[in-house]
Amino acid sequence: MNYFLLTALVLLFASSLCHAREIALTFDDAPTPDSALMTGAERTRKLIDILVKAKVPDTLFFVKADYINKDTQQRLEQYAAAGFHLANHSYSHQSASELGLLDYPADVYKAHLLLKSQKNFLPYHRFPYLHYGKDLAAIIALQQSLTDLGYKDGYVTIDNFDWYISSLLTKAAEDKKTLNYDNARKFYVDTLYESIEFYDAIAKKTLGRSPRHVMLLHENDAAALFVGDLIAHLRAKGWKIITPQKAYEDPIARNFPNTVFHKQGRVAAIANSKGVPESELRHPSENEQYLDQAFAKAGVLVDL
Ligand SMILES: [Zn+2]
Numbered sequence: 409m410n411y412f413l414l415t416a417l418v419l420l421f422a423s424s425l426c427h428a429r430e431i432a433l434t435f436d437d438a439p440t441p442d443s444a445l446m447t448g449a450e451r452t453r454k455l456i457d458i459l460v461k462a463k464v465p466d467t468l469f470f471v472k473a474d475y476i477n478k479d480t481q482q483r484l485e486q487y488a489a490a491g492f493h494l495a496n497h498s499y500s501h502q503s504a505s506e507l508g509l510l511d512y513p514a515d516v517y518k519a520h521l522l523l524k525s526q527k528n529f530l531p532y533h534r535f536p537y538l539h540y541g542k543d544l545a546a547i548i549a550l551q552q553s554l555t556d557l558g559y560k561d562g563y564v565t566i567d568n569f570d571w572y573i574s575s576l577l578t579k580a581a582e583d584k585k586t587l588n589y590d591n592a593r594k595f596y597v598d599t600l601y602e603s604i605e606f607y608d609a610i611a612k613k614t615l616g617r618s619p620r621h622v623m624l625l626h627e628n629d630a631a632a633l634f635v636g637d638l639i640a641h642l643r644a645k646g647w648k649i650i651t652p653q654k655a656y657e658d659p660i661a662r663n664f665p666n667t668v669f670h671k672q673g674r675v676a677a678i679a680n681s682k683g684v685p686e687s688e689l690r691h692p693s694e695n696e697q698y699l700d701q702a703f704a705k706a707g708v709l710v711d712l
Contacts, residue, residue, distance in 0.1 A: 428648040429608065431621040432655035433459075433635070434564065436497055436534065437571075438469040438487070438627035439480035444581035445629045452483040455627065456490045458636040466651035469627060470497035470534045470562060473519035488528035493652070495532040495562055496523055504535050504550055505542040513553040520557060532562035532656070538624075540670040547668060560656065561664070563674040564624035565611070568603040569694050570596075574630035576703050586710040589633070595706040596634040597641050599693050604642070606691045607675050614679040620650060620658040624673070 435455070442448050459467060469487050471494050476484065484494060499518040507515060516533060523529050533554050541547035551561070573596055580587055604623065611619050625631050639649060660674055665681035669689070676689035692698050 428646055429618045429621070430648050430650045430655070431566070431604070431623055431642065432467070432650050432652040433464060433623050433625060433639075434468045434470060434534075434562070434652055435625050435627040435631065436470045437472050437475075437501070438494075438497075439471070439475050439483040440627050441475070443578045443629055445578055446632065448480060448483060451627065451629065451632045452486055454632040455635070456486060456492075458632075458639075459492065460490055462636055462639045462649075464639065464649050466653065467492050468495045468530065468532060468562065468652040469493070470495045470532075471519070471523060472497050472501045472536075473499045473522045474501070476522055484526055488526065491528075493528045493530045494523060494526050495530050495534065496520060496559065497534050498536055501536040503537055503539040505539040505546070508542070509546060509549050509553070512550060513557065516554065516559070517557060530653070531559050532652070533557075533559040534562035534564070535670075538564065538567070538671040538673065540668075544666070544668050547670070551664065561661070562652075562656075563622060563661070563670075565619060565621045565660070565673050565675045566604050566607045566623040567671075567673045567676070567694060568600050568624060568691070569696070569699055570600060570624070570630060571626045571628060572696055572699050573599065573703070574626065574628035576699070576708070577633075578629055580709055588707055588710050591707045593634050593637050595703065595708055596630055597638050599699070599702065600638055601641055601645070603691045603693060604647075607673065610679050610684070610689065611675045614675065614682060614684070615660070619660050619675065620655040622652060622655045622674075 439448055469492060488494065496516060496519050499515045502515065504512040541550045577592060608618050660678065663678060665677040667677050667681040669680040669686055670677045672689050679689055680686060
């Protein structure tokens with residue numbers, strides 16, 4: 409190969425790396441209880457195993473603090489020992505829109521007291537259900553309360569219903585149904601990947617670029633089974649998995665949109681603040697009936 413061709417190829421490769429779209433993974437509701445598919449301890453072991461093997465540089469586990477007890481405390485320590493980080497997802501996981509301006513920050517502070525001395529704790533906070541407050545005045549006041557508590561907004565840019573997919577799998581196990589794991593894997597990866605492309609397309613239209621994304625996932629059975637496949641799929645499509653800290657350095661972290669519409673994530677909120685209607689900012693798979701039908705069609709349950 410001549411020198412010029414080699415140089416051209418190296419430059420082409422380097423520029424393709426520069427333009428890799430970037431995404432960080434985050435897991436809510438940790439440490440989740442035992443299920444019909446696996447114990448919580450197994451779930452944690454599987455997740456750590458997958459993330460370490462896949463060389464994911466870091467993830468954030470947003471902790472629902474009233475799940476912490478003597479046993480689950482060990483799981484938080486295992487995540488930290490593996491190099492991953494913990495953050496605050498409130499104590500009792502109630503809607504900030506319902507709890508209001510005094511009780512919601514009190515609930516976050518109760519969680520803070522249990523989290524502040526955990527190894528690898530980072531002061532990011534994520535609202536349960538992505539409910540940021542009942543109206544714009546409440547949203548702004550709650551942002552200030554959380555800043556006063558020392559927290560940054562642990563927003564997401566990729567919303568999805570991974571929690572519902574996982575509940576369908578767990579329910580099948582409770583009902584003693586047999587799962588076709590290959591079909592379940594494909595269903596999980598395809599559904600979540602569609603949501604990633606959907607919100608990235610909105611970002612490109614709204615911001616003129618692909619931001620550093622933050623993916624909403626949950627510390628659930630579906631993730632423990634298939635998140636490694638999702639990671640492999642993302643990389644095959646040219647995505648780079650980055651740390652949440654790096655994702656939160658994106659300029660959109662400093663661009664808190666002036667809207668009440670936050671429950672589909674930051675990119676959708678920014679688009680909405682620029683006039684895009686809510687109806688265009690939610691992927692069809694963020695719907696239980698849609699997923700029930702898609703799940704049945706995907707052949708996840710084996711007919712015996
Ligand atoms: Zn949650």
